[in-house]
Amino acid sequence: MLTIHNSLSGEKEVFKPIHPNKINMYVCGVTVYDFCHLGHARMLVAFDTVLRYLRFSGYEVNYIRNITDIDDKIIKRAQENNESVKELTTRFIEAAHEDEGALNILPPDHEPLATDHMPQMITMIQQLIDKGAAYVADNGDVYYDVKAFKDYGKLANKDIESLQIGVRIDPNDAKLNPLDFVLWKMAKPGEPSWESPWGAGRPGWHIECSAMSTQCLGNHFDIHGGGHDLKFPHHENEIAQSEAATGETFVNYWMHNGFVQVNKEKMSKSLGNFFTIRDVLKEYRAEVVRYLLVASHYRSPIHYSDEALDVAEGSLGRLYTSLRDFDEVEVDDAVGKEFQQQFSEAMDDDFNTPQALAVLFNISHEINRIKTENPDTAAKLGARLRQLGQVLGIMQTTPEVFLQKASESLDVDAIEQLILDRKQARADKDWIRADEIRETLSAMGVTLEDNAEGTSWRSSNS
Numbered sequence: 001m002l003t004i005h006n007s008l009s010g011e012k013e014v015f016k017p018i019h020p021n022k023i024n025m026y027v028c029g030v031t032v033y034d035f036c037h038l039g040h041a042r043m044l045v046a047f048d049t050v051l052r053y054l055r056f057s058g059y060e061v062n063y064i065r066n067i068t069d070i071d072d073k074i075i076k077r078a079q080e081n082n083e084s085v086k087e088l089t090t091r092f093i094e095a096a097h098e099d100e101g102a103l104n105i106l107p108p109d110h111e112p113l114a115t116d117h118m119p120q121m122i123t124m125i126q127q128l129i130d131k132g133a134a135y136v137a138d139n140g141d142v143y144y145d146v147k148a149f150k151d152y153g154k155l156a157n158k159d160i161e162s163l164q165i166g167v168r169i170d171p172n173d174a175k176l177n178p179l180d181f182v183l184w185k186m187a188k189p190g191e192p193s194w195e196s197p198w199g200a201g202r203p204g205w206h207i208e209c210s211a212m213s214t215q216c217l218g219n220h221f222d223i224h225g226g227g228h229d230l231k232f233p234h235h236e237n238e239i240a241q242s243e244a245a246t247g248e249t250f251v252n253y254w255m256h257n258g259f260v261q262v263n264k265e266k267m268s269k270s271l272g273n274f275f276t277i278r279d280v281l282k283e284y285r286a287e288v289v290r291y292l293l294v295a296s297h298y299r300s301p302i303h304y305s306d307e308a309l310d311v312a313e314g315s316l317g318r319l320y321t322s323l324r325d326f327d328e329v330e331v332d333d334a335v336g337k338e339f340q341q342q343f344s345e346a347m348d349d350d351f352n353t354p355q356a357l358a359v360l361f362n363i364s365h366e367i368n369r370i371k372t373e374n375p376d377t378a379a380k381l382g383a384r385l386r387q388l389g390q391v392l393g394i395m396q397t398t399p400e401v402f403l404q405k406a407s408e409s410l411d412v413d414a415i416e417q418l419i420l421d422r423k424q425a426r427a428d429k430d431w432i433r434a435d436e437i438r439e440t441l442s443a444m445g446v447t448l449e450d451n452a453e454g455t456s457w458r459s460s461n462s
Contacts, residue, residue: 007254028226032092037274046298065108120211133244137174142184206237219246322364336384403458
């Protein structure tokens with residue numbers, strides 16, 4: 001029985017889809033004005049893992065993840081680069097897709113762009129005006145009136161008065177209330193704009209997701225996710241404008257992933273402490289990065305460091321090592337069923353990936369225990385290990401490739417030649433030379449393993 005921590009109630013709840021065995025899920029995607037960083041990777045991997053497990057459990061999932069391709073940051077960056085907004089966003093959408101592919105993130109069923117949904121946004125804004133939940137301000141902008149929505153603050157679990165404390169009041173602001181938020185901005189010279197009943201302009205950020213999600217999934221759907229920083233005000237505002245416009249419950253289950261932290265601070269571009277996905281992948285393999293991201297529960301913070309990635313690489317190496325020395329076979333439903341049950345119990349508990357990984361290590365331990373005396377069963381357990389690993393998006397390569405490929409900088413040909421030189425030195429009984437070669441390989445991050453079949457090698461971190 002799947003339970004999900006619902007941010008709306010603050011509790012774990014038994015998951016009950018609106019339609020039997022079918023799930024509609026929407027996740028707030030990236031704003032494309034720069035390369036994705038590890039904070040984005042955390043969100044992408046967290047909900048990719050949710051998606052994989054839901055499908056593994058037999059659900060038919062319609063997964064929508066949007067792209068914000070128009071906002072203040074995008075316009076500013078395009079102006080700085082002396083390029084059009086379209087040129088900038090196209091380039092970074094392609095880059096985001098490359099990063100997602102490297103991290104083994106499944107594509108969404110649909111990836112709507114904000115700029116393709118202007119009619120839907122304009123229609124929703126007009127509905128809000130007609131219902132008295134929005135107003136045209138003196139400066140021409142259209143604002144949502146939070147006081148018109150009696151449940152405003154229910155996701156943050158605060159009332160309007162509490163939320164207003166500490167809100168900065170701009171003396172030039174045309175809002176009726178400091179918490180009111182913009183739905184439509186009047187165009188400024190040199191900015192992209194679209195025609196609307198209120199004049200040429202562009203949408204506010206919050207209205208984008210309400211319009212795109214309801215267009216793709218209907219007024220009422222199962223799961224809405226995103227980073228914890230979106231809980232307020234973005235998701236709070238989505239609820240207010242969507243429910244005011246449609247008169248229906250917007251979302252049943254709200255999910256929010258934790259931050260990636262560097263030196264106990266949230267990783268973000270605004271703080272300048274971020275690492276792009278592609279920069280990290282220059283030093284560490286994508287599967288290692290993904291392992292680090294699933295090794296913590298999706299709601300918990302992740303503490304990023306090179307040391308944490310080294311530990312992740314070593315942990316993956318242990319799993320892969322147990323798969324060595326036997327051929328890959330198909331999953332046997334009769335072998336390892338108890339491990340699959342334990343895995344499902346862990347994931348049914350609000351997608352508890354740390355506990356699910358513990359099950360993978362239990363399988364690995366059992367394989368190592370029996371592989372000599374019962375290689376057939378060990379091979380079938382290996383198939384089970386790969387099957388469950390795939391649900392987490394790991395165990396995607398062969399043990400030989402993973403254990404030998406210490407990093408992209410390792411020269412495999414040079415390593416193999418040194419191993420041959422060492423073999424010849426040992427045949428010549430030149431033990432000093434043989435030891436020198438071993439020390440050279442060790443300095444390169446390579447560990448040798450001598451056995452009856454010859455000499456194999458692996459990364460020292462594995």
